[in-house]
Amino acid sequence: MASNRPASEAPFMPSQRTESFGYGERRTDEGPWEEWNPTEDSVRPVRGRHRVAKQRGGGLARSSTVLGVGVIAAVGAGGMASANTGKPPVSISLPDLPSVEHLPSVGSLFDDSAQETHQGSATALSDVATAAPEAVHDTADAGEALRNRIMAQAEQQQSQVEAKARAATEAAAVKKAQADAAEAKKEAEAKAAAAKKKADEEAKKKAEEARLAELAKQYTLPTSSYTITSTFGQAGSMWSSGYHTGLDFAAPTGTLIKAIHSGTITEAGWAGAYGYRTILTLDDGTELWFCHQSSISVSAGQKVSTGEVIGRVGATGNVTGPHLHLEVHPDGQPTGIDPMAWLNGKGLTP
Template sequence: MASNRPAPEAPFVPSQRSTESFGYGSYRTDEGPWEEWNPTEESLTPVRGRHRVAKQRGGLARSSTVLGVGVIAAVGAGGMASANTGKPPVSISMPDLPSVGSLLSDDSGDSVKGSTTPLSGIGVTSADTAQGTTDAGEALRSRIMAQAEQQQDQVETKAAAAEAAAAEKAAADAAAKAEKEAEAKAAAAKKKAEEEAAKKAEAERLAELAKQYTLPTSSYTLTSTFGEAGSMWSSGYHTGLDFAAPTGTLIKAIHSGTITEAGWAGSYGYRTILTLDDGTELWFCHQSSISVSVGQKVTTGDVIGRVGATGNVTGPHLHLEVHPGGSADGIDPMAWLRGKGLTP
């Protein structure tokens, strides 16, 4: 690497010396005045061999300092260029500079020998740089892969936890649903059993009642039911249940009770009223004959009269009415008979 060449001494011209004293009262031969020196290409020839710079040591020291700064700047610039351009680094050899004074010593060699020791990493070969880049890349890749695997593990863990929670919730919902279904089935079975038991009890009750109650006649046909509308009835609708049967067919007491009326009743013809123990009145109308008298006690199945066609009729039949508590308005005899276990 080139260095600043030492400046040659300016020529001394004694004839141009000023007659006036220079300095402190006396003139010294080793001091100026100097002539102005303008360097040219011829005057800047390299100095070979040993040389002395007794009076310009300070100037060279400053030049050496500038040289050191330039070298550092060059090294830094080279590093920046290598980092920015991406080109393979170039090895730069710098001279061994133990101290600036050694360059200025009289005992130094004829020339400055350079050193091949690189001052920075700029001297690393492209292969070394590639190897270092590869290692750094592998390390970065490994770290990225490890982070990716860790994140994937976290995602899988969260997914597994969510799946487990969903499965647990589904199992709980299924269990709750099964429990509700079981409860509903149990309630339905209980209700059905209760209904069957109630039905059975009612059947038994009706069977017992049927032993105590009987239909008023046999070999009959139902011709008119309760509530039918028509002009043939004075109330505008039918107030009882008609059992059509041949004249003279026996009429029986439906249940035990007392005869409270037996005789003619206008449009009803010959009528017998049987009052039960609970106060219900049973009207047997249009009879051809009456077999009981008022105040007589009868039991279930006793004959109280015969079927006829007396009163306001179109043919022989038994007109039956039911008046709970002796009320003027009757109720449907069909429903009342069924309530006693009888099926007309």
């Protein structure tokens, strides 16, 4: 910091003037007075970049004025520092102020004779005042733009998530619909197959009934007014084979015996334990044995038709009472089959 050089002492000259410092006359307690000129030792340098301009022309008024400005600046800085005591420091960015060298001398403000033009800072104070709001406005605009961009990205991501969720839901719905359609198709096919099977069975049953009805016209039961007393396969000591080999129609002696179906008489006569027996051979080779007759009405080689009388119920042979013993031998085999089932197959129910 620059300082003024001390001025040389002026010789003391008693003044002849009667007024001093605004008094009407000189006082004995006044003077002699010397002009005060600050030195490096007497003036504490001001901190910072501000510097005090050199005095031009020298004088107490200018030096005092500069000193006063420095004191005011120091006091103002101290006041600001003391005002912030106890609070956390706040970082404030301020534009660079012009140095003291570029500021006009304060003393020149009062010196009308100063002709030198002093240049200040290249930046106007109004520009400095408006620069901060504009910067704040630009920062706010940048923050708003960043916020809008973030919100747009969030909305886009949300839209993508919702689109994926909709796609997954639609895919699940399509898959479920396909599964339901496949299940419905399977059930429909199963129902159709069951219905077809049932229809086929019904048709088959009806066809069988029709066939049996037609056969019933061609077949008839061997006798009437009877009671079934023994069935095929029934076990007992009365039979030499150990079981019953035919079907017994118990009826009074003399009850008519009729041809079950048309065919040829291949045997008619006595047959030992069977008593009087007549064998009727059908066109397909099946032999029907009529046993224990009391009498025979046909002879071997004779052709008979359905329902024609071929004999009468009796009790001849190995019997315990009058009855017709009927046996069925497919293709003339020695071992017979169940006559009940055979008759049922012809549409007859004993």
